[in-house]
Amino acid sequence: MEHTKHIWRAVLIILLVPISYVVIHHIAVPESFGVYGHYRADSVKEFMDTPVIHGDRESCQSCHEKQNKELLANKAKGKHATVPCENCHDAVSFHVKPDSKTGELVKIEKMVIVRSYRLCAYCHEYLEARPNAFPQVKCKEHVISQDAEFSEEVCVKCHDPHNPSLKEEGKKDEGKKDAK
């Protein structure tokens, strides 16, 4: 059988094609690829598993309900009711964390408190592009027009950041005294 060698070679080549396909496919294509479509199905779960940083609109209540009952009630009835706590402070997960054993939430870091006028200016500095109905002021001119001296933390001396309206009398004068 002088041709045995050639037959074996042919068989080898024929076998090599499917084997290399299997090997390369195994290496190149991840396990869950193609389950739902042309992508890795596990990727969806990985996205869902990403830790949440910000809370929802109720996430401060559970703890601060007791300590800051007035503050919360005050905010809920004022003009800043729609402004989320986390916009002015910081994301809740930087401040609290579930305890590793009990799962109960515990404070881990001090919450950020920003008193700078720059915070207010994000939303209230006068800009042509803002809707006209939105309350806005030229910060520096506004403070001077209220007979106060401008400084970094001046806004919160007159306005309560949790309920900022000063349109009622009485409240107005109270603010002015503090700011001078």
Add this chain to the structure above:
Amino acid sequence: MQNRETEMSRRSFLGKTGGLAVLVVAGGVTTVFADSKQSEQIKKNPQAYDWSQHDYVYLVDTDKCIGCGSCVRACQKENHVPPHRFRTWVERYVVSHDGHTHIDSPDGARNGFPPVVSDYNVAKAFFVPKLCNHCTHTPCVQVCPVGASYRTKDGLILVDEKRCIGCGYCVQACPYGSRFIHPELHVASKCTLCYHRITKGMLPACVQSCPVQARMLGDRKKNGDKVAEIIATSKVVRVLKPELLTEPNCYYKNLSKEVY
């Protein structure tokens, strides 16, 4: 094939992806972080999220936006977006009487907008928040050579960071400029509509942080969904660049004609 699509219900989804064990572990977190009915269900049964039961839509009301940048800051923190890159950003349009449009977006409005002194007569000015449009027929998924970009059954476009080779074709292909190459991970990155939040019944960080409800999330498969209702019935809702036929799922209400 058809069968497989519809069968992709809770059971097979969870089986194949190994279950949503995280939600159980994070039980303590969900009590603070979630409030809606859906999240109540998920709390009781963490495997309750079924992606065949959702079809998300996003709505921006440009008349309401005050350009404060809260959404940009929240997105940046929620998704660890690197500096000077944006998954969402806000543009300011100032249109003069002679029809010229001036557009700016300083650092994506991460620090809001400075007042500008214009040397022309302003006819109108407004803000336009931008983000990934989560298009139904999207070029970014089509051009991906490795199957890293894909469309989920609940209607979002995601990028598998482990799969992405950072070639940047999708960044080029996106007509809305919504993608960027992450400077450290060297992979494509973009808005996920906070998939980790919406699958727990929470709102995306940008929607959540908006103080004037200019940004809204809807769900076409939810009965009586208000946002889906507005999109279906309003005559002043449109999409960006409709001529490209990408069928965006991000809609704009009261959009001025200067924006494309």
